[in-house]
Amino acid sequence: MKWRPRFRFDRDFAFIGALIVLALGLVIGVINESAVSDRKLRELDTEAKILAQSVVASVMFSDQVAARESALAFSQNPEVDAVGVYEQGGALIASFSREGAEALPPRPTARASAYRGGFLETIRTVERDGQTYGHVYLRLRREPLLARLGRYTPLALLVLMTALVLAVAGAAQGALKRAYAQLEQKAADLEAANSSLKGEIDQRKSAEEALVQSRKMEAIGQLTGGVAHDFNNLLMVVSGGLRMLTRHDDPERRRNIMEAMQQAVERGAGLTRQLLSFARRQPVELQTISVAARINGMRSLLERSLRADILLDINIPEDLPPVSTDPGQLELAVLNLCVNARDAMQKGGVITISARLGSRLRTVEVLVRDTGAGIPPEILSRIFEPYFTTKPLGQGTGLGLSQVYGFAQQSGGEARIESQVGFGTTVILSLPISSEQLSAPSPNPLPVAIEDRSRHVLVVEDDDQVASTVCSMFEDLGHQTTRASSAEEALSALQRNHAFDLVFSDIVMPGGQNGIELARELERIAPNLPVLLTTGYSGHEDVDPGRPVLRKPYEIGDLREALFKVLNRRAAA
Amino acid sequence: MRLASAIAMLVTAALMGAAPPARAQTSEESVKATFVSRFISFVTWPPIEGDAANAPVTLCVIGAEPFANELERVVSDQRINGRPFDVRRIAEPASAARCNAVYVVGARVEDTLRAVRGRPVLTITDGAAGDDARGIIHFVIVDRRVRFHIDDARAAEGGLFMSSRLLSLGVSVRRRPAS
Numbered sequence: 001m002k003w004r005p006r007f008r009f010d011r012d013f014a015f016i017g018a019l020i021v022l023a024l025g026l027v028i029g030v031i032n033e034s035a036v037s038d039r040k041l042r043e044l045d046t047e048a049k050i051l052a053q054s055v056v057a058s059v060m061f062s063d064q065v066a067a068r069e070s071a072l073a074f075s076q077n078p079e080v081d082a083v084g085v086y087e088q089g090g091a092l093i094a095s096f097s098r099e100g101a102e103a104l105p106p107r108p109t110a111r112a113s114a115y116r117g118g119f120l121e122t123i124r125t126v127e128r129d130g131q132t133y134g135h136v137y138l139r140l141r142r143e144p145l146l147a148r149l150g151r152y153t154p155l156a157l158l159v160l161m162t163a164l165v166l167a168v169a170g171a172a173q174g175a176l177k178r179a180y181a182q183l184e185q186k187a188a189d190l191e192a193a194n195s196s197l198k199g200e201i202d203q204r205k206s207a208e209e210a211l212v213q214s215r216k217m218e219a220i221g222q223l224t225g226g227v228a229h230d231f232n233n234l235l236m237v238v239s240g241g242l243r244m245l246t247r248h249d250d251p252e253r254r255r256n257i258m259e260a261m262q263q264a265v266e267r268g269a270g271l272t273r274q275l276l277s278f279a280r281r282q283p284v285e286l287q288t289i290s291v292a293a294r295i296n297g298m299r300s301l302l303e304r305s306l307r308a309d310i311l312l313d314i315n316i317p318e319d320l321p322p323v324s325t326d327p328g329q330l331e332l333a334v335l336n337l338c339v340n341a342r343d344a345m346q347k348g349g350v351i352t353i354s355a356r357l358g359s360r361l362r363t364v365e366v367l368v369r370d371t372g373a374g375i376p377p378e379i380l381s382r383i384f385e386p387y388f389t390t391k392p393l394g395q396g397t398g399l400g401l402s403q404v405y406g407f408a409q410q411s412g413g414e415a416r417i418e419s420q421v422g423f424g425t426t427v428i429l430s431l432p433i434s435s436e437q438l439s440a441p442s443p444n445p446l447p448v449a450i451e452d453r454s455r456h457v458l459v460v461e462d463d464d465q466v467a468s469t470v471c472s473m474f475e476d477l478g479h480q481t482t483r484a485s486s487a488e489e490a491l492s493a494l495q496r497n498h499a500f501d502l503v504f505s506d507i508v509m510p511g512g513q514n515g516i517e518l519a520r521e522l523e524r525i526a527p528n529l530p531v532l533l534t535t536g537y538s539g540h541e542d543v544d545p546g547r548p549v550l551r552k553p554y555e556i557g558d559l560r561e562a563l564f565k566v567l568n569r570r571a572a573a
Numbered sequence: 574m575r576l577a578s579a580i581a582m583l584v585t586a587a588l589m590g591a592a593p594p595a596r597a598q599t600s601e602e603s604v605k606a607t608f609v610s611r612f613i614s615f616v617t618w619p620p621i622e623g624d625a626a627n628a629p630v631t632l633c634v635i636g637a638e639p640f641a642n643e644l645e646r647v648v649s650d651q652r653i654n655g656r657p658f659d660v661r662r663i664a665e666p667a668s669a670a671r672c673n674a675v676y677v678v679g680a681r682v683e684d685t686l687r688a689v690r691g692r693p694v695l696t697i698t699d700g701a702a703g704d705d706a707r708g709i710i711h712f713v714i715v716d717r718r719v720r721f722h723i724d725d726a727r728a729a730e731g732g733l734f735m736s737s738r739l740l741s742l743g744v745s746v747r748r749r750p751a752s
């Protein structure tokens with residue numbers, strides 16, 4: 001508020017200005033008054049001159065009547081107080097004076113016009129042709145003070161008005177300054193309001209973030225709910241199947257039931273994988289695979305996921321180079337893309353899955369094309385966003401394409417989308433060509449043949465039921481098993497018996513060492529003993545690189561394959 | 574303010590201002606002489622060829638020796654617009670034609686008036702002296718004061734112009750015909 005003292009000054013300035021104007025008015029009045037007095041004197045001179053001229057003949061010829069007439073003529077002027085006409089000898093030959101007026105001077109001597117008391121008076125010679133013949137005396141009343149003051153009324157008013165205007169202007173200036181101060185205050189308030197608004201915006205932002213988080217949680221909740229529902233259905237198929245198996249002896253019938261049960265279990269496995277993937281906890285497990293083999297192998301799964309009015313056309317050249325990617329994630333991505341395509345084709349259509357050498361060097365492109373509704377340009381940029389969905393609540397989580405995108409990135413490739421509204425959509429997955437040869441032949445149909453020789457497997461599993469299932473699977477594969485329910489038990493079993501060919505251990509076990517720690521211990525004490533870990537969880541980042549992990553749930557084929565790999569690696573080493 | 578009672582005294586006083594102190598005695602004659610000298614200020618003569626700007630004003634007197642003396646005394650040191658006065662006593666009325674003004678009384682009034690008729694001569698006659706014939710200016714006594722009649726028509730005949738200030742003082746004024 002540095003203007004405050006100035007504000008004072010301005011008001012004083014207005015006051016001083018008003019004073020100056022008043023003083024000026026006074027000075028002007030005085031000057032004017034003296035000018036008026038001078039003029040009055042000159043007027044008096046003129047009047048006297050006229051009088052002298054009008055009486056010159058009367059004086060020269062001593063005509064008192066005529067002189068008196070002239071004098072009376074002057075009395076018409078109300079300002080005239082007295083008139084006197086004198087002959088050369090000083091004798092008064094004519095005069096006029098108002099009632100109560102002062103007596104005329106007895107002996108005139110010419111003198112300059114002057115003020116005397118409330119009067120102006122003059123004495124002038126009466127001349128003709130250079131000769132002096134007498135004198136005239138003229139006395140005027142001075143204008144009364146009031147009248148004179150009255151003459152200054154307009155001036156005085158003007159001055160007063162000006163002074164008033166100045167004063168008002170000063171006050172107005174003050175008011176203006178005050179208003180300005182208020183404005184400044186308001187500006188400050190506004191600033192404060194602005195900063196509090198900013199604070200609110202920040203709060204709101206965090207609230208929105210919380211909302212996003214809660215939406216995420218909600219989505220996950222929905223997903224979980226959906227998965228639970230699906231699982232219930234699957235479990236119903238399995239439990240119903242088991243019950244039927246006990247009642248039916250017909251082998252054909254039993255095979256059908258078992259096939260249905262097998263499918264249900266497969267779907268359950270897929271669902272679990274999807275769930276884990278959504279939770280983004282599935283680590284990528286890069287393998288060198290053949291795209292053609294992998295996707296062709298998905299056909300029955302995909303067809304089951306689609307509707308009858310949708311034709312699936314898988315057309316992948318067999319001679320494409322192998323790619324380096326996570327096969328489970330690839331399958332999931334293809335599944336997600338097909339489900340999206342299905343949802344986009346409410347009146348049926350064709351899904352074409354193809355592959356080709358990518359335009360980018362050393363890539364293979366997998367294309368999933370549909371003949372569906374297409375994606376409007378305005379949302380095209382958002383569809384890869386997690387949780388972005390146009391589907392009604394409970395039907396879409398918006399995580400499908402997010403998985404596709406994330407998977408492509410993690411594989412070192414990319415995902416892009418081309419779409420035309422009304423014609424269809426193509427999603428292109430670009431995956432890097434592997435520098436390695438195919439690591440394993442594509443799994444063949446289940447010849448549950450006993451490969452090479454029978455092995456002795458130490459199964460470490462805390463859950464009795466799982467343990468018995470796993471043991472029977474190994475037995476089905478022609479192997480012999482010993483069960484340990486903890487890492488300690490396993491170690492003591494190994495100490496007692498050195499004839500184990502393989503340790504098959506669950507990672508998560510209650511208390512004591514877990515599977516990973518056990519594997520490390522075994523590495524130390526029995527480096528030549530192969531260890532295969534298994535888990536139902538993802539995210540075991542501390543698993544030593546290169547150590548194979550079999551993910552639950554698995555089928556006997558998966559187990560056989562994993563077993564084969566582990567034993568062969570050992571053999572090669 | 575009534576002055577009638579003091580007229581004589583005033584007249585005397587007026588004349589005393591102009592009169593030398595040596596002649597304390599005031600008379601009708603001296604008033605008339607003063608008036609004659611003063612009439613000159615109110616009369617304009619037609620320009621006369623060869624007349625110098627400061628040529629003396631010729632005042633002629635016929636048949637009034639004491640008046641001539643009085644007039645001489647009155648104008649002795651007077652000047653009118655720088656011109657001095659020249660008082661002449663003449664006998665022949667015909668000679669009056671060469672005067673600027675002529676004061677005539679007695680037997681030769683009419684002859685004189687006839688002689689200068691139509692000439693630029695200010696003729697002054699005197700009723701107070703008992704003459705009836707009137708010149709351009711004709712003295713009379715009114716309320717014991719010297720006054721005069723003015724015959725502007727006669728003045729016009731001689732080409733003279735009488736000032737309106739003088740005309741306004743005439744007891745009577747015979748107007749000149751409108752030109």
Ligand SMILES: Nc1ncnc2c1ncn2[C@@H]1O[C@H](COP(=O)(O)OP(=O)(O)OP(=O)(O)O)[C@@H](O)[C@H]1O
Pocket residue numbers: 336340341344370372373374375383384388389390391395396397398399400401402425
């Ligand atoms: N092939 C397609 N044709 C038309 N629109 C598509 C296609 N694929 C995706 N979309 C649009 O992109 C949105 C996001 O797809 P995304 O797969 O990420 O989630 P979602 O399918 O809605 O839900 P979720 O896959 O989790 O069940 C979809 O809601 C849909 O509007």
Ligand SMILES: [Mg+2]
Pocket residue numbers: 336339340396399400401
């Ligand atoms: Mg989807």
